[in-house]
Amino acid sequence: MNLRQNSPGARFASPIDMSRYAAFMDAASSIDPLNSANTYLSYYDQGAGIALVLDLQLRQNHNTTLDKYMQALWQQFGSKQQGYAPANPYTVRDLRRVLGEISKDTVFANGFFRQYVYGHEQPRFSESLLAAGLALVPSRTQGPALSRQVEFDKQGRCLVAANTQIGSGLYKAGIDRGDQILVLDGKPIKSAADLEGALRKHSPSDVVFVKVKTRGGLEKTTQLILADDPVVQVKPVETMEKMVYSPTQKSLREAWLASQAAN
Structure with a gap:
């Protein structure tokens, strides 16, 4: 979820587009430096976020679940095997059709795929989780945001470790991979303790x-x-203060987190 919300690349390309990068990103190597921090987010991570939101929307609005959806796909496309592969492989259009069938709402299925599978809209994590009585709360700490983007070498140099992300403070300041931070707020930066001390004096x-x-x-x-x-x-x-846990939220959360394993 955090990966999806904070990935610049996911704002510009759909999960389908990202899957086409597989040949270049999955264990591939390049002699040239890449800017994947700003151009790519694994379709595995994107898929996990989409599945989370889909399950909660199905439970809240369509009286069914992601499990039922996966079972329907298995019955139609996976159960009949030929040569250790499905005899009837599915397409993305098939996935959309079956979602419409199990939700009994083709308008919902078409819209969901248009927004989150073919498109690159941000999944509604906050809205979906709130239906189950769960709130998204910012961490509210500015220190690690900078600390995670730098590393110290054996000479004590504070170096920007990777391509800076679009929208980050370093990016806006024109600071990028391989640059060395010499002084921050008047304090020479020669160790992680120096950096932490300089950041501790400030607020986001x-x-x-x-x-x-x-x-x-x-x-x-x-x-x-x-x-x-x-x-x-x-x-x-x-x-959380000033937030109410309703019976509807409680019921949805308990059903969502309950085990479906047979005794």
Whole structure:
């Protein structure tokens, strides 16, 4: 969920588009540096997020489940095997059709595929989880947002470890992979403790001056926004102030989390 919400690449390409990158991304290697942090998100991760939202929408609005959907697909396409492969392979159009059948709502099925499978809309995680009495809560810490993007080498240099993500503070400041952070808010940065100490004095969205030595060897000073950590947590609404845990939410959550395994 966090991967999907915070991936720049997923904003521009559908899960189907991402699956076409498989030959280049799944255990493939390249002699050239890639910008996959901004252009790619695994279709496995995207699929997990889509499945989560689909299951909750089916339970909330269509009196069925993702399990029923998968069982229907197995019965139509997987149960008959030929040479260790399905005798009747399915297409994406088949997946959409069967979703319409088990939900008894072809308009829903067509819209869901148009938005999240053929398209690249953000799945409605917050809305779907709230129906089960679960709230998405921002982590509200700006320190790790920067700390996770840098690493210290044996010489104590604070280096940007990977391509900076679109929208991040480093990206907006024009700082990228291989650049060295020399000074942050007037404090020389020579260790992780130096970085942590400089960040501890500030709150999210503070703007500080940063001195950088670029990968080309030039030194420059610019402004850096200390962005909030975009990671969210899932918490039960009954643990949150000013949120009500309704009987409907309780019923949906209990059914969703209950085991369906035969005794």
